Amino acid sequence: MSWRQDKTLWGLTLGLAALLLLNFVVPDWFRNILTLSLARGSVALGLLVLWRCGLISFGHALYFGFGAYTVGLMSRYLGITDAFLTIACGVVTAGLLAYGLGFLLRQYRGIFFALLNMAFSMILYGVLAKLEELGSTDGISLEATTYLWYAPLGAENKTALFVFAVILTWGVAVLVHLYLRSTLGNMTTAVRENEIRLGYLGYSGERAVHAKYVISGLLGGFGGAIAVLTIGHVDPDSMVYWPVSGDFVFIAILSGTGNVVAPFIGALMYELIRTYAFDQFPGIWQLIMGGTLLAIIMFLPNGLWSLVDRGRSRAGAGALPAEREEG
Amino acid sequence: MSASSRTRFMALTAALAVLLAAGAASAQTVKVAVPTFLTGGGAPTYGVPAKNGVELVVRAINEGTLPAPYNSVGMAGRKVDLVVYDETGGGTKQVTELRNKVQKEGVDVVAGYISSGSCAAIARVAEELQVLTLLSVCGTPRIFEELVKEPKYLFRIINHSTGGNVGAAHYVVRKLRGEVKDGYIGINQNYAWGQDAWRDFNLAMQTLAPELKPANKQQFPKLFSGQYGTEISVLLRAKQKLVHSSFWGGDLEAFIAQGSARGLFKRKRFVLPVGEITANRLGKKFPPGQLARGPYGLYAEGIDTPLNKWFRSEFRKAYKQPPSSPAYHYADSIVAAKYAYDTAMKANGGKFPSTDQVIKALEHATFDILAAKVKMALGKGHQAVTSDRWGYAEWDDAKGEIVVKDVVEFKAECVNPPEGVNAADWVKGGMKGAKCD
Amino acid sequence: MDPELLLIILVDGLVYGSYLFMVAVGLTVICGVQKLLNVTHGALYAFGAYLAATLLILYFRVDWPEYGAFAVMLLAALFLGVVFGLIIERGLLRHLYHEDEHIIVLATFAAFLVLEDVLLLIWGTDPYLAPEPLGLLGSTEIAGLPFDNYSLSMVLLSAVVASVLWYGLNRTQFGKLLLAVIYDRELAQAMGINVNRIFLLTFMLGSFLGALGGAYQAPAISVQPGIGVEVIVLAFAVVVIGGMGSIPGALIGSVIVGVARAFAVHQEPALELFVIYLIMATVLIVRPQGLFAPAKPRTI
Incomplete structure (x- = not known):
């Protein structure tokens, strides 16, 4: 398929333009939510990549937190606040961790895979909560972010971060989309369908899973780095504890696996529902969140994106075959 | 886009607009x-x-x-x-x-x-x-x-938090120095608050009463763990009579329930920097003679x-x-x-x-x-x-509620570092410049 | 090391291990039969603790025999097991069995979030204390230290629960049916076993055990919001260590974790936080299917 026909690429680019324009219109608090959605959406995108081979991780806060702490520690101990450098390091360290753990994890499937991830994230949580050098449960606060030679302050910094995050996330989403479209990307659907047959075809299921896992780790680190720059603070309870991993899976389910755009929309919906529930029902906001998730599972099992797919197929334009999900 | 999904999208957009507009104060x-x-x-x-x-x-x-x-x-x-x-x-x-x-x-x-x-x-x-x-x-x-x-x-x-734990050390030194010659041991929740509280108390004790030694190893159970049987065994075995604990809330209540069943509070003397809230709640069930602090809550009674x-x-x-x-x-x-x-x-x-x-x-x-x-x-x-008050919490049968006895008030300048000095450094450096009278 | 300390570590470890077992056994049962991880288990533990504490407070106001308190706890757990079994299994899970196993876990996670707030709506945020049963049984001196018999009775309770489950599974008609369902759900159905009913009964049993864990802990803790969250991770860890759905595995796993933890607390308290996760990771690396679960053949 040529570049020009790829609706997802067009959609992503339109989204990029729209977000950059929105920057001038939306109030600060909403822009903050948008940036956070990009961060969480990236992690959920990582889960989507894994899901292509039928795997899901209940511990991706491990990579989210790893990326976030890399950025935080660089600011605290090395005085490095440059966004390019810190994000790059956050992504790379998370990727390396995923690469290392991948050798072990690629042998597991199903619920074992999910839980083993959780075990590792809880070990990281324990280390972080224990060590005062790493900020203990109070966490680490960041110095103001800089961008190469550009060091904006206050509101200008928030604008810069937003533009920066939007462009980077766009790049990341495009890369992931192209990867999923490729043969290697498609092969993993076969891992989910029947791994042993895949082996007879001469492909290694384990290696395919490993590659996917590293990608999801990189995306987790990226999301964590963006999140910590947005929040300006990193602590184990809101970045590494197991319910954080639950939130990512929540977003992935909410979004559906249909398209790389979906996780970002899902993340935004998640943030908005949470904000609204928090405002209107301060004592029972968890009930609202849980209820929403249940409703999605029961009535929209393929996530919000299935609304778009449904709309499309009714309008006669078939969705891209590579991105169709089996129910 | 079909009619129904268009309606859905419009509903979403409308919801968004409402959220955005909900600002004006x-x-x-x-x-x-x-x-x-x-x-x-x-x-x-x-x-x-x-x-x-x-x-x-x-x-x-x-x-x-x-x-x-x-x-x-x-x-x-x-x-x-x-x-x-x-x-x-x-x-x-x-x-x-x-x-x-x-x-x-x-x-x-x-x-x-x-x-x-x-x-x-x-x-x-x-x-x-x-x-x-x-x-x-x-x-x-x-x-x-x-x-x-x-x-x-x-x-x-x-x-x-430094003030409260320094006040604790002052109180121990003034009231219990003879009674706790074997030193002291800590059991604090394993997170920033518990770690800080122990550090401040321990350092202040070393400055004020260097002859009282801390135990070799302190207990740091997980926050909200709720199960303290093993830790209670360790405390019961320890020779130190004085126990410092910044436990609070459900953890402290569970610890007291489980410790009371094993006679822990009859053998040990506890310093509880935030024990007041629990004393208030437990009333009669709060083990008598344990230290807690104010000037809030109970300690504001008088x-x-x-x-x-x-x-x-x-x-x-x-x-x-x-x-x-x-x-x-x-x-x-x-x-x-x-x-x-x-x-x-x-x-x-x-x-x-x-x-x-x-x-x-x-x-x-x-x-x-x-x-x-x-x-x-x-x-x-x-x-x-602010000043810091310390004393014993005890059940008063006549009043039908918990009261504090033997209260000592420490001046604000006694338990806090002077301006410009980092609290941890101040305690480590022997609390120079403290005005206690 | 001196033998007295060893004995104390062993006793402390057994007590903590039996706590873990009681927290995890309900999850293990459901996991073994229905092949699903039930996050609502944490909420059941909390409901069990709340209901038991409430009933105990009422019970100790009237002048009935004190030992009746144990019956109160048991009844609270039975009631919750039946009610929750019906609501969650019939109302929610039954509609999702055809879905991916991850979706089912997530559905129970969602239900857990809802139940946490339902707890708040029913009982409010005030803690409930009902420590009377704790003093009922007196205490025993072991190696020079007083241990309360209530905690020691947890060890006995765990042993009883494990034996009854083992007997039920291996020596009764229902157990045979259960094993058939565990081995091959579809084949069992084809043979005329009412799998739906077995699932419902299993879920009720698991829920009852979860609630019983909470109810029996109620006197020793302060029953308040958030207690459910804490036990989920512990219970998951035990299930993973023991092998998904293996009851002997959960028992042995709990004891291993309990003794290792007691050892850490006595000798090197800095390690306490990590013990359970380290054991979990080690087991998963060395014996991924868990200590006691049989390895499964891969199907083509």
């Missing part, structure tokens, strides 16, 4: 946002009493029924519009929520926060958002020493200022129990806000003051809170110091 009130634990393990012993204290004082401020000098209606003449919300969920949620409250709902003052993790996370954001923020409970001294060294909008109306008497009697009337320290802390933050607004208005010739004027009124100020006098002495006039 009314100009004729002072809008105060109060973050406190409404759910989770922090809610029962901290969050909910704190909320009760705030609601009581805000009602009184809006009716003008608070005793002098706070008996005028409202803050600088404007009524208080209160927004209480949940502090559960860690720093990220709190930062996001603070932005929402300030930028979406136009909040003028934020008064609250229990967990030092929340405070650490929002400290710089509050400065960036330029919103007057009065921290109510969170203990960590790092706020003004490390996170925000040039504060403008951020204040804290109570001692940081303090005869009109403000304190009003608060105690009104709180009992409204909630059928005496106010515990979180109720005091949160209510005190509101009182401090009222003080700042009213003083700033006076200075402004009777007109409603700007935020900058309110801040000016609060910096370096000395004023009455419910049961004490605070001096905004540290952190460039943003961190309060």
Whole structure:
């Protein structure tokens, strides 16, 4: 398929333009939510990549937190606040961790895979909560972010971060989309369908899973780095504890696996529902969140994106075959 | 796009618009946002009493029924519009929520926060958002020493945690030096608050009574673990008679239940820097003779200022129990806000003051809170110091409630570092410059 | 090391291990039969603790025999087991069995979030204390230290629960049916076994055990919001260590974790926080299917 026909690429680019324009219109608090959605959406995108081979991780806060702490520690101990450098390091360290753990994890499937991830994230949580050098449960606060030679302050910094995050996330989403479209990307659907047959075809299921896992780790680190720059603070309870991993899976389910755009929309919906529930029902906001998730599972099992797919197929334009999900 | 999915999208867009529009605040009130634990393990012993204290004082401020000098209606003449919300969920949620409250709902003052993790996370954001923020409970001294060294909008109306633990050491040395010759051991929750509390107490003890030695290894069970059988065995076996524990809430209650069943409190003497709340709650079941601290909650019982008497009697009337320290802390933050607004208005010739004027009124100020006098002495006039009271909590059969005995009050200058000195360094360096008499 | 300390570590470890077992056994049963991880288990533990504490407070107001308190706890757990079994299994899970196993876990996670707030709506945020049963049984001196018999009775309770489950599974008609369903759900159905009913009964049993864990802990803790969250991770860890759905595995796993933890607390308290996760990770690396679960053949 040529570049020009790829609706997802067009959609992503339109989204990029729209977000950059929105920057001038939306109030600060909403822009903050948008940036956070990009961060969480990236992690959920990582889960989507894994899901292509039928795997899901209940511990991706491990990579989210790893990326976030890399950025935080660089600011605290090395005085490095440059966004390019810190994000790059956050992504790379998370990727390396995923690469290392991948050798072990690629042998597991199903619920074992999910839980083993959780075990590792809880070990990281324990280390972080224990060590005062790493900020203990109070966490680490960041110095103001800089961008190469550009060091904006206050509101200008928030604008810069937003533009920066939007462009980077766009790049990341495009890369992931192209990867999923490729043969290697498609092969993993076969891992989910029947791994042993895949082996007879001469492909290694384990290696395919490993590659996917590293990608999801990189995306987790990226999301964590963006999140910590947005929040300006990193602590184990809101970045590494197991319910954080639950939130990512929540977003992935909410979004559906249909398209790389979906996780970002899902993340935004998640943030908005949470904000609204928090405002209107301060004592029972968890009930609202849980209820929403249940409703999605029961009535929209393929996530919000299935609304778009449904709309499309009714309008006669078939969705891209590579991105169709089996129910 | 089909008709039905178009309707869905329109509904979503409409919902979004409503959310975006929900901002505009009314100009004729002072809008105060109060973050406190409404759910989770922090809610029962901290969050909910704190909320009760705030609601009581805000009602009184809006009716003008608070005793002098706070008996005028409202803050600088404007009524208080209160927004209480949940502090559960860690720093990220709190930062996001603070932005929402300030930028979406136009909040003028934020008064609250229990967990030092929340405070650490929002400290710089509050400065960036330029919103007057009065921290109510969170203990960590790092706020003004490390996170925000040039504060403008951020204040804290109570001692940081160092004060309480240094006060504990002073009390032990003055009252129990002969009784605890075998030294002391610590059991604290394994997170920042517990780690800091032990460090401060231990260092202060080494300065004040170097002949008393700490045990080789201290216990740091996981926060909210609720099972302390093994730790209780270790404490029972330890030769040290004195035990320091900054446990609070459900953990402390479980620890007391399990320890009492094994006679732990008959053999050991406990120092509980935040035990007051639990003593209040457990009443008769609170093991007698254990140390806890004030000047809030129980320890405010004997303090005869009109403000304190009003608060105690009104709180009992409204909630059928005496106010515990979180109720005091949160209510005190509101009182401090009222003080700042009213003083700033006076200075402004009777007109409603700007935020900058309110801040000016609060910096370096000395004023009455419910049961004490605070001096905004540290952190460039943003961190309060108050005196610290210690004593034994004991059940009083005649009164039918728990009382404190043998209370000693330590001056603010005795338990707090002087301005410009980092609390941890101060304790480590032998607490130079402390004025204890 | 001196033998007295060893004995104390062993006793402490057994007590903590039996706590873990009681927290995890309900999850293990459901996991073994229905092949699903039930996050609502945490909420059941909390409901069990709340209901038991409430009933105990009422019970000790009237002048009935004190030992009746144990019956109160048991009844609270039975009631919750039946009610929750019906609501969650019939109302929610039954509609999702055809879905991916991850979706089912997530559905129980969602239900857990809802139930946490339902707890708040029913009981409010005030903690409930009912420590009377703790003093009922007196205490025993072991190696020079007093141990309360209530905690020691947890060890006995765990042993009884494990034996009854083992007997039920291996020596009764229902157990045989259960094993058939565990081995091959579809084949069992084809043979005329009413799998739906077995699932419902299993879920009720698991829920009952979860609630019983909470109910029996109620006197020793302060029953308040958030207690459910803490036990989920522990219970998951035990299930993973023991092998998904293996009851002997859960028992042995709990004891291993309990003794290792007691050892850490006595000798090197800094390690306490990590013990359970380290054991979990080690087991998963060395014996991924868990200590006691049989390895499964891969199907083509």
